[in-house]
Amino acid sequence: MLLRRSGENQSEDYNLGVITEADEGRVGIDREDILLEIAGAVVNGDPQSLEQVRKTGAEFLGEQALADAIAVAAGFNGITKVANATGLPLDAETETTTVLMREQTRIDQFADSYKANQF
Numbered sequence: 001m002l003l004r005r006s007g008e009n010q011s012e013d014y015n016l017g018v019i020t021e022a023d024e025g026r027v028g029i030d031r032e033d034i035l036l037e038i039a040g041a042v043v044n045g046d047p048q049s050l051e052q053v054r055k056t057g058a059e060f061l062g063e064q065a066l067a068d069a070i071a072v073a074a075g076f077n078g079i080t081k082v083a084n085a086t087g088l089p090l091d092a093e094t095e096t097t098t099v100l101m102r103e104q105t106r107i108d109q110f111a112d113s114y115k116a117n118q119f
Contacts, residue, residue: 014029020110
């Protein structure tokens with residue numbers, strides 16, 4: 001789900017800062033509590049948390065939607081690690097079109113280059 005772009009196309013307003021705890025409140029998507037729980041468990045990789053979230057997720061989302069949510073969270077986590085490890089910069093268009101989203105989520109603070117400058 002492309003929240004930023006699809007939200008613009010559908011005139012929806014999502015609070016993406018909630019995802020990185022840069023803001024409080026709700027993101028504004030259906031079933032966001034369980035989806036955020038799934039994403040957190042996948043990124044943290046704790047086996048007990050993953051086991052619990054699989055049970056809860058299957059109950060609230062169903063098996064297929066749970067598998068999709070886990071795959072998306074794992075995929076984004078992996079893609080970010082590859083980009084960080086290789087030092088891959090954002091392309092010019094992405095850098096331009098994501099300025100507001102990156103400010104709202106403070107996602108740039110997760111970049112290795114940002115972290116290196118802090119210490």
